[in-house]
Amino acid sequence: MSAVYGYLRVSGTDQVLDLQRDALAKAGCDRVWEEVASGAKNDRPELIDLLDHLRPGDTLIVWRLDRLGRSLTHLIETVEDLQSRGVSFKSLTETIDTSSPGGMLVFQIFGALAQFERALIQERTVAGLAAARARGRIGGQPKRIDAAKARQIQRMIEDGTPKSEIAAVLGIGRATLYRHLAAPSS
Structure with a gap:
């Protein structure tokens, strides 16, 4: 039997979860995991517990994409992992639903953009190093002993x-x- 699970997160204790709670309740979540933690943290215990509970056919719902992933790359990796496990993903604010072909298309576009961004960063890094070498600069720390x-x-x-x-x-x-x-x- 498939279940609909929700995940909500705020970064600090001074923030309120009510808006996210209400949206996930309206979306019909069977259970919701709540977390107060920075999105940049890798070790979010509630998220880890939620991901362990998901089974094929289940759906994970978040209020907004940034509640789940610390970066676009992390978000894409997480959703790809869910897809490989047969779990659907929905983001209410961005109206993304990977259980539909249109939702998957939107998410794949995000993935392509993230890959493009990584390639641009790598290209700029290589060009910057080449320009520095052309000016006589070798990478790394300057020599301490001349x-x-x-x-x-x-x-x-x-x-x-x-x-x-x-x-x-x-x-x-x-x-x-x-x-x-x-x-x-x-």
């Missing part, structure tokens, strides 16, 4: 200065000094 410091380290080692003192004088960590000394070019 050529002048390397020469000073060599002189201090030859003079018998303790390594902890060398690190303190040069303002570098001992681990940085030891990595420099262990490097093949030292």
